[in-house]
Amino acid sequence: MPAIEVRGVSKRFRSRGPLFRRRTEGPRETVALDRVDLEIGTGEFVGLLGQNGAGKSTLIRVMTGLMVPDAGEVRVLGLDPNRDQVRNARNIGVTFGQRTQLWWDLRARDSFEILRDMYGLPAATYTRRMRELDDFLGLSAFWDTQARHLSLGQRVRCDLAAAVLHRPVLLFLDEPTIGLDILVKDQVRAMLADLAGTGDHAIVLTTHDVADVEALCPRIVLIDRGRTLFDGTLADLTGIGGGRRTVVVELAGGRAAPEVRMPGVRLLELDGARATYALEPGVSQARFAARVLAADEVRAIDFEGVRLEDVLRSIYAGDHRALNAQRPAASPAASPAARPSAPTPP
Numbered sequence: 001m002p003a004i005e006v007r008g009v010s011k012r013f014r015s016r017g018p019l020f021r022r023r024t025e026g027p028r029e030t031v032a033l034d035r036v037d038l039e040i041g042t043g044e045f046v047g048l049l050g051q052n053g054a055g056k057s058t059l060i061r062v063m064t065g066l067m068v069p070d071a072g073e074v075r076v077l078g079l080d081p082n083r084d085q086v087r088n089a090r091n092i093g094v095t096f097g098q099r100t101q102l103w104w105d106l107r108a109r110d111s112f113e114i115l116r117d118m119y120g121l122p123a124a125t126y127t128r129r130m131r132e133l134d135d136f137l138g139l140s141a142f143w144d145t146q147a148r149h150l151s152l153g154q155r156v157r158c159d160l161a162a163a164v165l166h167r168p169v170l171l172f173l174d175e176p177t178i179g180l181d182i183l184v185k186d187q188v189r190a191m192l193a194d195l196a197g198t199g200d201h202a203i204v205l206t207t208h209d210v211a212d213v214e215a216l217c218p219r220i221v222l223i224d225r226g227r228t229l230f231d232g233t234l235a236d237l238t239g240i241g242g243g244r245r246t247v248v249v250e251l252a253g254g255r256a257a258p259e260v261r262m263p264g265v266r267l268l269e270l271d272g273a274r275a276t277y278a279l280e281p282g283v284s285q286a287r288f289a290a291r292v293l294a295a296d297e298v299r300a301i302d303f304e305g306v307r308l309e310d311v312l313r314s315i316y317a318g319d320h321r322a323l324n325a326q327r328p329a330a331s332p333a334a335s336p337a338a339r340p341s342a343p344t345p346p
């Protein structure tokens with residue numbers, strides 16, 4: 001049984017629109033989700049991506065039981081997340097980037113003690129888990145601070161720890177690293193990679209931080225205007241540009257970059273001593289480097305793979321051609337053999 005099953009889920013919102021609208025204008029309707037299908041297995045770490053307003057948070061709300069879809073079915077470990085809210089709550093952990101589940105007027109440690117009692121965790125288990133979480137997230141430094149006085153980074157770390165304290169099978173993370181500094185982001189990523197490494201959890205991460213996704217998510221689900229535009233591996237998605245790589249060559253002594261005449265090699269940009277070339281799939285990097293090195297004295301050659309950010313930028317800008325050509329025949333969830341493996345810690 002998959003950990004999460006979403007079948008034909010649709011959700012529309014009706015709003016009255018602007019305060020001073022014309023009499024002829026009826027209520028506005030937004031299609032947030034349009035017949036979405038999704039299966040996620042235990043052990044998977046899925047990046048749920050899409051532009052602002054694509055429907056990601058709505059899908060997370062539906063999967064966590066916070067919102068009832070207009071049509072379709074959702075099963076989370078076999079339960080209807082809305083009807084079986086109490087049982088479902090034991091199976092899931094949720095973070096919503098900007099909101100906290102800590103008690104605002106209490107010290108951070110008090111919130112954790114309340115959660116311990118709510119989940120009925122034995123004292124020894126609680127102490128061990130808090131120690132593990134402290135090792136990753138450095139919580140004890142602000143343990144005695146009232147939640148309302150925690151900095152954003154401190155609060156987000158506490159929220160993440162609170163979401164995983166009861167070791168839920170499913171973890172829904174909505175923008176877990178928003179506004180965090182580089183070091184705190186690394187702490188959060190390391191903790192998530194460690195959780196994923198156990199293979200005991202299904203984790204859904206919604207984020208606009210492409211680096212989070214590259215570091216953590218072997219599988220990507222891309223939502224566009226409420227529909228699934230792509231469901232496949234990170235490698236499939238970054239391969240969408242045809243696997244084209246770029247190379248930046250810089251010559252010593254500030255001399256102009258060489259012209260490289262090779263099939264499948266194209267000069268993209270020339271900026272004094274720096275030249276950027278595109279290498280089509282199949283062009284050998286070694287042969288290209290040999291050509292360049294033979295031509296002149298080279299200061300640096302920098303090969304770059306296809307970046308997820310560039311692929312998303314072109315898809316968000318409306319270029320779906322390559323995506324349609326590359327769309328996998330079946331979702332990874334439907335074919336266990338195609339399922340990507342767990343990430344390695346950053």
Ligand SMILES: Nc1ncnc2c1ncn2[C@@H]1O[C@H](COP(=O)(O)OP(=O)(O)OP(=O)(O)O)[C@@H](O)[C@H]1O
Nearest residue numbers: 013015030032050051052053054055056057058059
């Ligand atoms: N409670 C609501 N009432 C009316 N419209 C809503 C409501 N919640 C979401 N929407 C609309 O549904 C669409 C999807 O919103 P959603 O929050 O799911 O997008 P998102 O992909 O999470 O966006 P973002 O990346 O900006 O957080 C948007 O057009 C949004 O305006």
